[in-house]
Amino acid sequence: MSDVLALAGVSVVRGRTRLIEDIDWEVEEGQRWVILGPNGAGKTTLLEVASARMHPTKGVAGILDEVLGAVDVFELRPRIGLVSALLARQIPARENVRDVVVTASWGVTGRWRERYDDLDHDRADELLESMGVAHLGERTFGTLSEGERKRVQVARALMTDPELMLLDEPAAGLDLGGREDLVARLGDIAADLTAPALTMVTHHVEEIPPNFTDVLLLRGGRVVAQGPLELTLTEENLARTFDMDLELQRHGDRWSARART
Ligand SMILES: Nc1ncnc2c1ncn2[C@@H]1O[C@H](COP(=O)(O)OP(=O)(O)O)[C@@H](O)[C@H]1O
Ligand SMILES: [Mg+2]
Secondary structure, eight states: OOOSEEEEEEEEEETTEEEEEEEEEEEOTTOEEEEEOOTTSSHHHHHHHHTTSSOOSEEEEEETTEETTSSOHHHHGGGEEEEOHHHHHTSOTTSBHHHHHHGGGGTOSSOOSOOOOHHHHHHHHHHHHHTTOGGGTTSBGGGSOHHHHHHHHHHHHHTTOOSEEEEESTTTTOOHHHHHHHHHHHHHHHHOTTSOEEEEEESOGGGOOTTOOEEEEEETTEEEEEEEHHHHOOHHHHHHHHTSOEEEEEETTEEEEEEOO
C-alpha cells in the first residue's frame, strides 16, 4: 500500500446518526484534494478519521501505510499536519507566534518545559516567512487578525514536515483580502512538488486554490462524486451536492458558483 490515505467502507455512527457512511476514498502522494459539501455533510468527521483523531465505526482507514486501530496514533499524528478551528481554539492567546509554530514539533500547544534546538527555530522562522508572517514572530497569537492566525496555523501544520496536510475550512471567517491571500498561498504550496499530499475542506468553490487536482463531493455523509477536479466538479454534481440548481463557472484556475435564476 503506497497510498497516503486508503479508506474502505468507512462509516462513523453516533447513536442513531450516521455522520459518514460507506466512504471509499484514496489519496495518493502528490494529489491535492478538495472536499466540498454543505454544512452537516460530514466533512469534519471525515477529516477527523483521516487525521487519526477518530476511529471508524465500520470499515478500514489506512493512513500513511498504517491501519487505524493497529497503530499508535501518537506516532501517526505528527506525520499529519492539521489546520482546524478546534485545534486553533487550543492555542493559548498569550502564546508567542514563534512558539505556536515551534511547539508543533512536539505535538503540543502551549510551551512548557520542552527544549527546542536552533534548527527547530530556524525552520519555524522559514515557515513564517513563507507564509508572509515573519514580522509577527514575537507577537502573541491572541493579538493577530483572523487571516494572520490562519497563516500561522498553516506554518505550524507544516512544522513537522508532514506527509499529509489536512485543512478544515481554512478560509472561513476571512475577509475578501484575507481569503484571496490564503487561497493564493495554498495554491503555491499545492504547486510545490515537495509539499505533502493536501486535503482541504470547504463549502465554497471560490475557495478552491489553484493547482488542486481532485475533488470529493459529500452530502448527508455519503459521497456524491469523486475524482479529478476538471471531470468531477460539474454543475450536475454540484447541484446534487447542494440540492439546488447552480450555475458553475471556471475562471482560469479558479471557480465560482451561484443559484441559477
Ligand atoms: N457526536 C455526535 N453525535 C451526533 N451527531 C453528531 C456528532 N458530531 C457531529 N454530528 C452531526 O453529524 C453531522 C456531520 O457533522 P460534521 O462532520 O461536523 O459536518 P460538516 O463538517 O460537513 O459540517 C452533522 O449533522 C452533525 O450535527
Ligand atoms: Mg465542518
